[in-house]
Amino acid sequence: MTVRVRFAPSPTGPLHIGGVRTALFNWLFARHHNGAFVLRIEDTDRSRYVEGSIDLITEGLSWLGLDWDEGPDKGGPYGPYIQSERLDIYHQWTDWLVEHGKAYRCYCTPERLERVREANKKAGRRVGYDRRCRNLSEEERQKLHEETNGEFVVRFAMPLGGQTVVNDLIRGNITFNNEELTDLVLMKSDGFPTYHLANVVDDHLMEISHILRAEEWIASAPVHAQLYEAFGWEMPQIAHLPVILNPNGKGKLSKRSARFTSEGMSIPILLHEFPEEGYVPTAILNFLANTGWHIGEDQEVFYMDEAIEKFDISNVNPAGTAFDINKLQWLNGVHIRQMDPVELAKLLKPVIEAHGYEVNAGALLAITPHIQERLKLLPDVIEFTEFLWKAEFEPVAPEELIQNKMDAGGQQKALQAAYDKLQTLDKFDADTIEAELRTLVDEIDVKAGQLFGSLRMAVIAQIVSPPLWPSLEIVGKETVLERLKLAIESLDALIPEAE
């Protein structure tokens, strides 16, 4: 059997990271089985439609590298792939159901429905439609038809008794009592189908073999199963993926979760927020693949080619999963470290520019290998390399030049010695600078940190910086000497007997 799966988002705004995980698992499953990954847009709710969402979705998936074989932009043999363009198909099958007595027209107003719901709630009964319109006589039907000006919805006539068993690929059999299920609306009064109808019709017509969707759908799965039954269609294999929970493990991950932010860590939830905060695609994919699934062998870090090879839906953990932002950040650092430095520099450039700095391409390329293992998020580049982009040098206060167990005079002498030594160098590269200054440290009998720390403050003017030697090389001999001179002079102010 050919494997065909689909990711079917609604164009109601930006992609949620939970949706991305669903897309990823579908994609992994398709690629593992050499099947097709179909993108379908479920825009059957006109009130929630957000202009531009479809582009947001396709751009997001593309950014991550999740490519689809059929979809609204690519077409394919089962199109159209946008549900609002398939309305006649839904009507055709709805009519079929009504004609065969498996669905019926319901004339109840939203107000009446609300009253029924309230009454049920009060009486402690299960909430749901009371099936008033299910067994209308033709006269009653006609009367209601006139009263409501022909406005009606079509409801599915659920079997009233018996049980429905749904075989979930990761949970096993789930059994429901039919009497506890209500007659869901299939066709809305505005002529658009509900998810329940559209999803079943499309999955069948598009020959979807496996449905991998979020856990939220478990409750309506038996109705879907009964719909396939009513149509006489074979139901695809189905699996419900665990929900992603808030970082504290309480509740479904939601936009509100940003407020749970602790330790100053902000929590991205919408896909587009991830690049904004400096996460890289391979890390996000790796992280998402790790939530609810594991690749085995105690392995945490991997790329999608390996995940495709090993993906197995039956290994998915059925329990909900807290969004572990710490682990994501760690993984991001790991993936950054494993990148080609040239590629990393390309990613870093716009981040620095976004901070209003002009980037010197040569300097960036030179410094990148030295900051690579220091970055967790792309914007961390700023704190490490700011000294390279600042238009004007801002020297530190002379006090900050003085290292542990040093006094101003001693510090000044040490810096002067460094100045003298550096001045003589013809080759001003990292290796040479390091070798010369290390021997100098012995010669003038100070500790490495006592000289190098001061040098860092004098030239780079940052407490934290990339390694000194390459930093000095990139800053350049002339500038290094200039700044050193400035620092040495500034120390005069701290030496009372200077004159």
Added chain:
RNA sequence: GCCCCAUUCGUCUAGCGGUCUAGGACGCUGCCCUCUCAAGGCAGAAACAGGAGUUCGAGUCUCCUAUGGGGCACCA
């Protein structure tokens, strides 16, 4: 309230009846390395929700309880 799903360190997870005095990872703590910060190395604290069964034997199977989650729309 009703239905459904789940429950191993704080978190992500391994474990599919004996090899579990429960393994890995993140985070945390300590030490080492060290020009700062990282990275890396080593060490450490840290879990089978509880109770009944089944079995020679249960983290692994069954039931109950508790807890958490999902759902109960003319939203998906």
